[in-house]
Amino acid sequence: MNAERRPRGHVGARRRRDKTMLVLCILAVIVAVVPLLFILGYTIVKGLPALDLRFFMMDQPPAGASGGGLRNAIVGTLFTLVIALVFGVPTGILAGTFASEFGKPKLAESLRFVNDVLAGVPSIVIGLAVYGIVVASMGHYSGLAGGIALGMLMIPTVTTTTHEMMKLVPDALREGALALGAPRWRMITSIVFPSALRGILTGIMLAVARVIGETAPLLFTSFGNTHLTFNITQPMDALPLRIFIFVASPYNRWQTLAWGGALFLVVIVLILNIVARLLGRKRARD
Amino acid sequence: MGALRAADGFSVSRESVAVEVKDLHAFYGRQEALKGVTMMLPANAVTAIIGPSGCGKSTFIRCLNRMHEEVEGASVQGAVIIGEANIYAPGVDPVEVRRRVGMVFQRPNPFPHLSVFENVAAGLRLNGMHSRSEIADRVEEALRLAALWDEVRDRLSAPGTSLSGGQQQRLCIARAIALQPQVLLMDEPASALDPVATSRIEELAVSLKSVYTIVIVTHNMQQAARIADKTAFFWLGELVEFDDTDTIFTLPKDKRTEDYVRGRMG
Amino acid sequence: MSAVQPTLRRRHLRLGDPIFFGFCALFGAVILAVVIAILISLISGSWEALKNLGLSFFTGSDWAPLEGRMGAWPMLYGTLVSSLIGMVIAVPVSLGIAIFLVEWAPHWLREPIGFLVELLAAIPSIIFGMWGMLVLAPLLQQHTEPWLADHLGFLPIFSGPVLAGTGLLTAGLILALMVIPIVTSIARDAMRAVPVSQREAALALGATRWESVRLAILPYARSGIFGGIILGLGRALGETMAVALVIGTTPQVKASLFQPAYTMSSVIANEFSEATTDLYRSALMEIGLGLFVVTLLVNVVARVLLRSVNHRAPAGTTT
Numbered sequence: 121m122n123a124e125r126r127p128r129g130h131v132g133a134r135r136r137r138d139k140t141m142l143v144l145c146i147l148a149v150i151v152a153v154v155p156l157l158f159i160l161g162y163t164i165v166k167g168l169p170a171l172d173l174r175f176f177m178m179d180q181p182p183a184g185a186s187g188g189g190l191r192n193a194i195v196g197t198l199f200t201l202v203i204a205l206v207f208g209v210p211t212g213i214l215a216g217t218f219a220s221e222f223g224k225p226k227l228a229e230s231l232r233f234v235n236d237v238l239a240g241v242p243s244i245v246i247g248l249a250v251y252g253i254v255v256a257s258m259g260h261y262s263g264l265a266g267g268i269a270l271g272m273l274m275i276p277t278v279t280t281t282t283h284e285m286m287k288l289v290p291d292a293l294r295e296g297a298l299a300l301g302a303p304r305w306r307m308i309t310s311i312v313f314p315s316a317l318r319g320i321l322t323g324i325m326l327a328v329a330r331v332i333g334e335t336a337p338l339l340f341t342s343f344g345n346t347h348l349t350f351n352i353t354q355p356m357d358a359l360p361l362r363i364f365i366f367v368a369s370p371y372n373r374w375q376t377l378a379w380g381g382a383l384f385l386v387v388i389v390l391i392l393n394i395v396a397r398l399l400g401r402k403r404a405r406d
Numbered sequence: 407m408g409a410l411r412a413a414d415g416f417s418v419s420r421e422s423v424a425v426e427v428k429d430l431h432a433f434y435g436r437q438e439a440l441k442g443v444t445m446m447l448p449a450n451a452v453t454a455i456i457g458p459s460g461c462g463k464s465t466f467i468r469c470l471n472r473m474h475e476e477v478e479g480a481s482v483q484g485a486v487i488i489g490e491a492n493i494y495a496p497g498v499d500p501v502e503v504r505r506r507v508g509m510v511f512q513r514p515n516p517f518p519h520l521s522v523f524e525n526v527a528a529g530l531r532l533n534g535m536h537s538r539s540e541i542a543d544r545v546e547e548a549l550r551l552a553a554l555w556d557e558v559r560d561r562l563s564a565p566g567t568s569l570s571g572g573q574q575q576r577l578c579i580a581r582a583i584a585l586q587p588q589v590l591l592m593d594e595p596a597s598a599l600d601p602v603a604t605s606r607i608e609e610l611a612v613s614l615k616s617v618y619t620i621v622i623v624t625h626n627m628q629q630a631a632r633i634a635d636k637t638a639f640f641w642l643g644e645l646v647e648f649d650d651t652d653t654i655f656t657l658p659k660d661k662r663t664e665d666y667v668r669g670r671m672g
Numbered sequence: 673m674s675a676v677q678p679t680l681r682r683r684h685l686r687l688g689d690p691i692f693f694g695f696c697a698l699f700g701a702v703i704l705a706v707v708i709a710i711l712i713s714l715i716s717g718s719w720e721a722l723k724n725l726g727l728s729f730f731t732g733s734d735w736a737p738l739e740g741r742m743g744a745w746p747m748l749y750g751t752l753v754s755s756l757i758g759m760v761i762a763v764p765v766s767l768g769i770a771i772f773l774v775e776w777a778p779h780w781l782r783e784p785i786g787f788l789v790e791l792l793a794a795i796p797s798i799i800f801g802m803w804g805m806l807v808l809a810p811l812l813q814q815h816t817e818p819w820l821a822d823h824l825g826f827l828p829i830f831s832g833p834v835l836a837g838t839g840l841l842t843a844g845l846i847l848a849l850m851v852i853p854i855v856t857s858i859a860r861d862a863m864r865a866v867p868v869s870q871r872e873a874a875l876a877l878g879a880t881r882w883e884s885v886r887l888a889i890l891p892y893a894r895s896g897i898f899g900g901i902i903l904g905l906g907r908a909l910g911e912t913m914a915v916a917l918v919i920g921t922t923p924q925v926k927a928s929l930f931q932p933a934y935t936m937s938s939v940i941a942n943e944f945s946e947a948t949t950d951l952y953r954s955a956l957m958e959i960g961l962g963l964f965v966v967t968l969l970v971n972v973v974a975r976v977l978l979r980s981v982n983h984r985a986p987a988g989t990t991t
């Protein structure tokens with residue numbers, strides 16, 4: 121961008137370059153924010169008409185038919201998320217506790233490294249791996265496999281936030297608890313956890329926000345199901361999967377439903393992000 | 407659950423006991439922070455620990471309730487006999503020791519997520535006391551002893567951190583004495599407080615000595631002179647002189663003590 | 673020596689601590705087990721392809737799996753080129769935003785803009801894909817690409833003909849949007865971590881804002897910014913759904929960015945559940961393994977860079 125290396129030269133020219141850079145930076149903000157607003161606006165306009173009672177109360181319509189909703193996908197996403205939470209949250213919290221409280225810096229550092237590696241694995245690869253581990257051994261697709269895949273995606277976020285939030289708890293509180301004759305595990309569960317709780321909750325919310333819209337890891341795990349099912353050992357639907365199938369279809373109603381689903385997802389993700397942000401801010405003020 | 411059962415956990419006699427320290431060495435990794443301290447801290451008295459910064463005062467009192475070993479890489483040699491028992495004897499449970507030897511830190515550290523009441527109850531609960539009425543009684547008793555009851559009786563459910571600095575420190579004292587320890591250790595308990603709050607802590611220390619053996623670290627020579635029965639002067643990890651407070655401040659035997667006391671008080 | 677007073681001994685065996693820490697260690701080990709399981713699953717799944725096709729798998733450029741011809745070079749090429757386009761656009765934009773947020777933006781504007789940029793990271797990738805397919809691709813097809821072809825068509829990358837609007841350029845643009853929040857937030861944090869004294873020293877020399885950025889801030893925050901860029905690259909390489917909808921799903925290697933192409937992740941997404949032969953399925957697994965190895969390397973480099981500036985990258989920014 122700059123031919124010159126040193127800030128010499130005519131004062132006016134330097135001023136002008138300063139202004140130019142400012143304008144370029146503002147332009148960069150516009151380049152990022154305008155598509156965002158465009159995407160949000162487009163999703164609202166296309167999706168809002170679909171969000172009526174039918175959307176939540178009825179299963180998907182047959183190809184080409186009108187009416188129907190996405191109940192099967194919403195329920196499926198809910199079930200899959202619960203499985204992911206059951207698997208991902210305890211793992212993340214306990215592993216984060218290990219990294220923060222175990223007092224073995226080498227071990228904690230290696231754990232963080234492994235956790236970072238997991239955070240970097242593309243979600244489609246997680247889906248492939250879970251196919252090989254769970255689906256292949258069960259012999260068929262299942263909501264359980266999808267939940268496990270999403271759980272794997274949640275673990276790194278929960279581990280990292282737990283670790284960081286617990287590190288923020290002042291040592292003075294730990295010493296205070298120990299000096300009262302608390303064993304370490306009691307110190308952690310009754311003093312450190314509660315003090316870090318808000319931050320950990322924030323992390324869990326962000327983890328949910330991260331995985332709720334994931335499609336790739338579900339393609340060959342949950343697989344999708346055109347019918348409502350509560351059986352997690354069977355193929356199960358999920359909102360992003362259904363959206364993916366419907367948006368590329370030639371049927372009007374399906375496309376409308378796809379955008380309704382997209383809007384629904386965006387709203388949930390937005391709410392989760394905003395609440396997490398408010399929680400985080402409150403903690404910073406305390 | 408690894409916690410104590412209330413029945414035997416709280417049947418300890420409240421008689422205060424002397425603390426005998428024998429050839430105590432403390433290390434941070436290989437660095438020796440205490441180089442063989444031997445002394446006898448009398449029961450029902452206030453003992454002040456004075457000395458320049460970094461001389462090992464905090465290290466010393468943290469050895470008296472086995473908190474020193476919580477520091478990464480730290481270790482201890484020697485014996486500390488509280489009442490009849492050497493707390494460094496093999497088989498002794500540090501958790502058990504800390505229950506009997508209360509500690510108050512330099513900065514007030516009430517648990518921020520707990521109310522005033524729950525802060526004082528925390529030690530009781532952590533040690534397995536469950537009976538609500540018993541806990542309420544003990545909390546009130548501790549708050550009265552800590553001269554805080556009248557100020558907080560109407561806001562027992564407010565967060566502990568909503569109190570003023572001085573009140574927080576008395577809250578921490580109440581938290582420590584709710585467990586009815588035999589010895590109370592205080593590491594510069596008033597250094598973060600204003601003069602009024604400081605004098606309340608001093609009064610408290612003096613009034614508590616009828617029940618407890620009190621060890622207080624202080625940077626403030628006048629404070630030691632005002633409240634301590636005995637004073638120990640530490641220098642570079644060694645106990646230089648230990649005597650009646652009057653003697654230390656008026657007729658010290660060691661030149662280093664004299665310089666320190668003069669320089670600081672002059 | 674006085675005898676140990678019995679009450680100072682453990683009243684009963686204290687198992688709380690070992691049990692609790694054992695539990696935590698166990699779950700820490702679960703993370704390691706998950707990573708190892710992923711690796712084993714990928715290797716065993718792609719064993720047949722590794723055995724039959726060998727390493728030339730990634731250099732062969734003919735992809736007709738049903739006829740038994742499996743060369744993954746077009747996918748590798750598509751992944752690399754679309755990610756490269758994404759990074760070429762995202763990096764200057766992200767740095768511009770970060771510099772604006774740290775240096776120029778008035779305080780009341782920092783939080784909202786930062787939040788908006790982070791929202792970009794929160795939008796599910798499938799929605800980027802839908803928008804890219806229905807809005808961006810037609811837009812590019814009708815306006816941008818003809819213009820580029822007319823004016824810069826002498827460059828092979830912008831040579832015509834303009835087709836459906838899906839292809840490398842569209843995928844690259846979508847990836848840029850998805851990578852911007854990652855690079856921006858890490859670059860911003862790295863710049864914020866520059867000591868005030870550094871900046872003031874530059875300003876005291878009479879430097880303009882931009883000069884102080886270039887003299888004091890960018891050099892100081894360099895490795896943090898670099899780490900953020902590489903982390904963003906890791907995300908771009910692995911991104912699936914957004915790309916799958918706009919790449920055009922054509923396994924070919926063409927210089928023109930207007931041409932449809934394929935990527936490693938999107939070929940897996942599109943074909944895995946329909947792969948009928950064992951070798952076909954195994955070949956797709958091998959592509960997944962390749963993706964795993966590449967993103968692993970990229971992420972390790974990024975984390976090392978970020979750790980060296982003692983900065984924590986937000987986990988969960990890579991997909």
Ligand SMILES: Nc1ncnc2c1ncn2[C@@H]1O[C@H](COP(=O)(O)OP(=O)(O)OP(=O)(O)O)[C@@H](O)[C@H]1O
Pocket residue numbers: 434437439457458459460461462463464465466477
């Ligand atoms: N956590 C630690 N790791 C390593 N060395 C330490 C640690 N804490 C203290 N030390 C060292 O041990 C020596 C004694 O420290 P200590 O904190 O006991 O001094 P102090 O007398 O309490 O000082 P102050 O009046 O400043 O509180 C010092 O040389 C100090 O550097």
Ligand SMILES: [Mg+2]
Pocket residue numbers: 463464465593
């Ligand atoms: Mg000290």
